[in-house]
Amino acid sequence: MPRLVKLYLTTYFTPALLLLVLTCPLWQVGHLSPVPLMHNTPITDSCVFYAKSLLWNITDTLKQNNLFNGFTCTEQNVELNMETRTPSLCAPKISACSGVTESEFDQDSCLTNIGKDLIYYHNFLTAQPDPERLLSPTVLFSLRELMENCFAWTLSKDVPLQQVTPDRERTYDERLNLCKVLKGFQVRTITINRAIGYISSGEHSS
Template sequence: MQLIKLYFTPALLLLVVSCPVWQVSQSLPVKGPMKDSCVFYARTLLENITDTLTQNNLFTGIDCTKQSVDLRDTNTPSVCAPKEPTCSGTAKSEFDQHSCLTSIWEDLQYYYRFLAATPDPDIILGPSVLLSLRELMENCFTWSFPADLASKKAFTDQQRTYDERLSLCKVLKGFQVRTITINRVIGYMNSGEHTKDQ
């Protein structure tokens, strides 16, 4: 069973990457493309998460690469993709940008709350993942940044237990997978393809 988990995630990621910008419907009722800066913010977030996963001192005593992925169960992948996605053809469905962005926003809030509540004695999460996550949220979403998120800061004076380090590893791996989806969606909306008529 463990072998299936190890090979399933890379195979799934390979499939997602091999589909050119999600061949979604050509007649999508959306107002306009996402800003170029949002593509940059999303890419920076993904790079920071990926870099953070390689920080050995963050995961002392744990081989994070061998741990399973703790992926938040949301409808982001389905609501941000066509109902019948294919890698080689055009899907017959509509893309609901508002629903997609709402779902992404909920994911980002969840991960921000989790990471802000995680002890960060080496000050790794704050200036990298949390900063880029906050920039993406503040600059690319029309919703205001909630006050309860604005006041949250990663704990810098508390040491992490083994279980906290293990949980952080698994959640960051899940956040990395979700951020790949978010990058693809933002890139798709930035291209303006979803606004073209059939």
């Protein structure tokens, strides 16, 4: 299976669409006790906040035209991380939005795959030139907060702590690749938001 797959999107997710996918009744956040998680890291209401912040920062960054000069990012393909099974493993056992009943929800498998996604995108982003500081204080900051507070096990010697690429100008190919991967990260982060909200609400254990 290839590392990345290309899909087609012609527009960014609008705020209304993001609000819809984050507020479907299935994924609403409850106010229950923190849900124990593998490696003793709990999923709390704050994790829901960190995940939403990450999504909004990715969406806002995709609107920064100076990141993608020379082409129109909205017209480019989406590149997704295909080394994880997050969309299928994080699907709820009963989907109130679609009315489709899914298989039993495996929390550990879902969160393990989310963690692998976070590592994948963190490693990609830390390798990108960022002379305008449009990635470090926004997407990378939010991603790091989510990893540190909710997926601490993802932080290892293999995950760089900060930008490692010199602050040089990006090449055309780098800007094009960044656009495609960020769009894929946006799509995957919507799934991550749904999963974290689902787990935090306690729906998966009812």
